[in-house]
Amino acid sequence: MEIKKIMHAPAKEIKKNASIQEAMQEMYLQRVTSLIVEDQGIITRKDIIHKIIAKNQNPKEINVEEVMSSPLLTIPAHTPVEECARIMQKTGLRHLPVTEKDKITGIVTNSEILKADGRKN
Numbered sequence: 001m002e003i004k005k006i007m008h009a010p011a012k013e014i015k016k017n018a019s020i021q022e023a024m025q026e027m028y029l030q031r032v033t034s035l036i037v038e039d040q041g042i043i044t045r046k047d048i049i050h051k052i053i054a055k056n057q058n059p060k061e062i063n064v065e066e067v068m069s070s071p072l073l074t075i076p077a078h079t080p081v082e083e084c085a086r087i088m089q090k091t092g093l094r095h096l097p098v099t100e101k102d103k104i105t106g107i108v109t110n111s112e113i114l115k116a117d118g119r120k121n
Contacts, residue, residue: 004077007098020059034095041070066115074099
């Protein structure tokens with residue numbers, strides 16, 4: 001099975017100059033755990049917890065650009081689920097933006113990989 005069958009589409013996005021507070025609100029409203037940052041990076045709930053909350057920093061005073069992970073590692077939509085799982089295992093990433101024709105069209109998470117594996121058995 002290709003990851004385009006299990007990805008969330010479209011990927012939710014945010015501007016790099018948005019505050020971490022705005023990013024948290026957007027994640028909550030969109031019911032997602034990551035946001036693409038202007039096709040340059042990604043910010044995840046885990047990033048915010050580890051880099052902002054745990055360090056007792058004010059999320060209203062810090063921009064997404066300061067916390068996002070970059071460069072952005074993407075994966076083609078036609079990639080088999082098993083290969084995507086291997087890439088996630090090797091890199092330790094839990095969110096991968098999915099591309100078609102060099103455009104981000106969605107995002108796949110480790111949760112979707114696990115669900116897909118469960119359906120296969």
